[in-house]
Amino acid sequence: MTEAPEPDKPAVPLLEARGLVKHYGSVLALDGASFSAYPGEVVALIGDNGAGKSTLVKTLSGVIRPDAGQILVGGNPVSFSSPLDARSYGIETVYQDLALAPDLDAAANLHLGREIYRWFRPLRVLNKTEMRRRAVAAFADLGIDLPDVTAPVATLSGGQRQSVAVARAVAYASKIIFMDEPTAALGVVQRERVLDNIRRVRDRGISVVLISHNMPEVLAVSDRVEVLRMGRRVARFTAADTTIEQLVGAMTGALTTEESA
Amino acid sequence: MTRLAPDAPARALGRSPHLVRRTLAAGETWVFAALVILMAVFTGLAPGKFLTLNDLSLNAQTTAPFLLMAVGETFVILTAGIDLSVGFVLVLSGVVAGEYYLSNGGANAGVGTIWVGAILGILSGAGFGALQGFAVAKLKIPPLIATLMGLGVAEGLSYLITGGSDLRTVPNTLVSSIGTGYFGGVQWVIIIAFLVTLLYGLILAFTRFGRYTYAIGSNPEAARRAGINVDWHLIKVYALSGLLSGVAGIVNLAYFGTTTISAHPLDNLVVITGVVIGGASLFGGRGSILGTFIGIFIPELLATGLNIVGVNQYWQDILTGLVLGAAVYLDQIRLRLRDRG
Numbered sequence: 210m211t212e213a214p215e216p217d218k219p220a221v222p223l224l225e226a227r228g229l230v231k232h233y234g235s236v237l238a239l240d241g242a243s244f245s246a247y248p249g250e251v252v253a254l255i256g257d258n259g260a261g262k263s264t265l266v267k268t269l270s271g272v273i274r275p276d277a278g279q280i281l282v283g284g285n286p287v288s289f290s291s292p293l294d295a296r297s298y299g300i301e302t303v304y305q306d307l308a309l310a311p312d313l314d315a316a317a318n319l320h321l322g323r324e325i326y327r328w329f330r331p332l333r334v335l336n337k338t339e340m341r342r343r344a345v346a347a348f349a350d351l352g353i354d355l356p357d358v359t360a361p362v363a364t365l366s367g368g369q370r371q372s373v374a375v376a377r378a379v380a381y382a383s384k385i386i387f388m389d390e391p392t393a394a395l396g397v398v399q400r401e402r403v404l405d406n407i408r409r410v411r412d413r414g415i416s417v418v419l420i421s422h423n424m425p426e427v428l429a430v431s432d433r434v435e436v437l438r439m440g441r442r443v444a445r446f447t448a449a450d451t452t453i454e455q456l457v458g459a460m461t462g463a464l465t466t467e468e469s470a
Numbered sequence: 471m472t473r474l475a476p477d478a479p480a481r482a483l484g485r486s487p488h489l490v491r492r493t494l495a496a497g498e499t500w501v502f503a504a505l506v507i508l509m510a511v512f513t514g515l516a517p518g519k520f521l522t523l524n525d526l527s528l529n530a531q532t533t534a535p536f537l538l539m540a541v542g543e544t545f546v547i548l549t550a551g552i553d554l555s556v557g558f559v560l561v562l563s564g565v566v567a568g569e570y571y572l573s574n575g576g577a578n579a580g581v582g583t584i585w586v587g588a589i590l591g592i593l594s595g596a597g598f599g600a601l602q603g604f605a606v607a608k609l610k611i612p613p614l615i616a617t618l619m620g621l622g623v624a625e626g627l628s629y630l631i632t633g634g635s636d637l638r639t640v641p642n643t644l645v646s647s648i649g650t651g652y653f654g655g656v657q658w659v660i661i662i663a664f665l666v667t668l669l670y671g672l673i674l675a676f677t678r679f680g681r682y683t684y685a686i687g688s689n690p691e692a693a694r695r696a697g698i699n700v701d702w703h704l705i706k707v708y709a710l711s712g713l714l715s716g717v718a719g720i721v722n723l724a725y726f727g728t729t730t731i732s733a734h735p736l737d738n739l740v741v742i743t744g745v746v747i748g749g750a751s752l753f754g755g756r757g758s759i760l761g762t763f764i765g766i767f768i769p770e771l772l773a774t775g776l777n778i779v780g781v782n783q784y785w786q787d788i789l790t791g792l793v794l795g796a797a798v799y800l801d802q803i804r805l806r807l808r809d810r811g
Contacts, residue, residue, distance in 0.1 A: 326678070
């Protein structure tokens with residue numbers, strides 16, 4: 210919690226959005242939105258419903274293309290035409306619905322689209338043993354207790370499924386993981402587990418962008434908070450010296466600290 | 471690129487310690503049990519008549535084309551789709567091959583001609599399937615409608631090509647080899663069906679193609695976000711179903727020595743019933759070729775058994791339909807029991 214807000218930041222942002230604009234028909238979802246994530250931090254992205262959080266995340270993870278504005282990775286302008294592009298820059302997303310295949314086991318989900326093969330490669334014969342071994346290692350690495358990586362994901366609890374999705378993102382993300390409302394569907398105990406996961410990921414040097422509605426949770430786990438309102442960034446806080454009242458004020462428009470969008 | 475350590479502790483290779491529980495939980499075990507019970511019941515009802523060696527080989531022979539179609543149907547159903555066109559694509563492929571034989575030597579056509587005709591027939595089945603796959607994947611026409619449409623088109627084309635009556639000029643060599651011939655004491659028909667089933671069973675269980683098939687049926691959006699080309703894979707799966715219907719078409723042509731245009735209106739019922747009894751879920755993502763292999767024999771055994779016991783044959787279609795309903799209902803229950811939260 211020693212991180213300071215941007216003006217004092219020495220480092221170049223790992224990922225930065227500048228003046229992103231996105232129209233959906235006549236609706237302006239992003240109105241010059243900016244955002245930055247620095248190395249090794251958990252930054253929360255908050256805002257009321259319709260503030261543009263989802264659109265911003267989709268833009269930054271390559272799902273949609275902005276109409277205007279710039280995305281920079283490590284200070285260099287990039288353009289993402291698909292989630293695969295974003296992934297090639299080490300950016301992974303844990304979707305709110307987790308995007309797991311429930312009939313496949315944890316090991317298969319972990320490697321979905323990135324299978325490991327054995328024997329003559331053009332035959333594309335799966336190396337299931339190796340994929341299982343790496344899955345076991347990946348879960349152990351994150352301190353996730355998953356008794357059986359060969360059980361279909363549908364048979365796991367909500368928290369365990371969440372862990373599988375997080376482990377998959379961590380396994381491939383080299384820079385940033387977006388987590389879209391990761392605790393929204395979970396009970397109290399499982400919620401704690403997810404927050405632990407987030408801290409563990411950060412401790413491995415990967416930045417986490419947390420999208421959440423839950424203010425106490427945001428303050429508990431984040432280093433910094435960026436607030437969106439009506440498609441623009443309106444405030445940035447250091448979590449350690451911020452109150453829930455300030456966050457709510459920024460979200461609802463009672464407080465604006467950002468002079469320019 | 472990946473941080474997954476290749477040198478993970480070997481302690482847990484993910485092998486389940488509960489082999490017995492797993493076997494009991496596997497759908498295939500139950501299907502196999504049902505098959506055995508069915509056999510036992512009929513053997514008890516008609517001792518010495520049912521389950522003679524003759525019966526078994528006849529069963530296997532008449533089931534072979536169904537098995538070929540059921541293998542393709544399994545892939546389609548695993549993607550949460552359905553292919554109603556199987557029996558009609560079978561006919562179309564037979565007609566295409568038959569028409570080629572008719573204009574290239576007829577009954578006396580040589581081995582080269584036979585191969586070309588067979589390949590043409592099979593490819594037209596695959597092409598037809600691919601078009602249906604295109605309708606499903608790209609035009610977003612629900613599989614039920616896309617293949618119902620295909621069913622009509624395939625039947626119409628078959629009648630158009632033949633002018634409305636069955637082609638009966640089939641190369642003698644084809645009939646005496648694939649049709650009625652034996653290899654090492656086993657009918658060619660059975661050997662072909664078995665090898666194709668084995669090949670696609672391995673592909674489904676052990677390759678990327680199989681894994682993607684399960685993934686797409688399980689959660690197409692997840693597959694898409696994982697970078698899988700879902701549309702292209704669906705086209706390939708429907709093409710595979712058409713291809714195997716085509717193989718069944720050639721086998722059928724060789725066995726009967728005629729195109730049997732009007733004899734396959736309920737093939738899709740038998741095939742889908744077999745696949746679903748075999749444990750494949752119509753919701754996609756669950757099922758196996760082993761299950762289908764066992765499941766496809768159940769409607770056939772039921773028919774043979776009822777026949778021997780002396781039940782009116784019209785009951786057979788009724789019972790097949792009812793068994794299909796029961797299998798789907800059981801799958802619903804299984805799904806509800808499995809899914810937590």
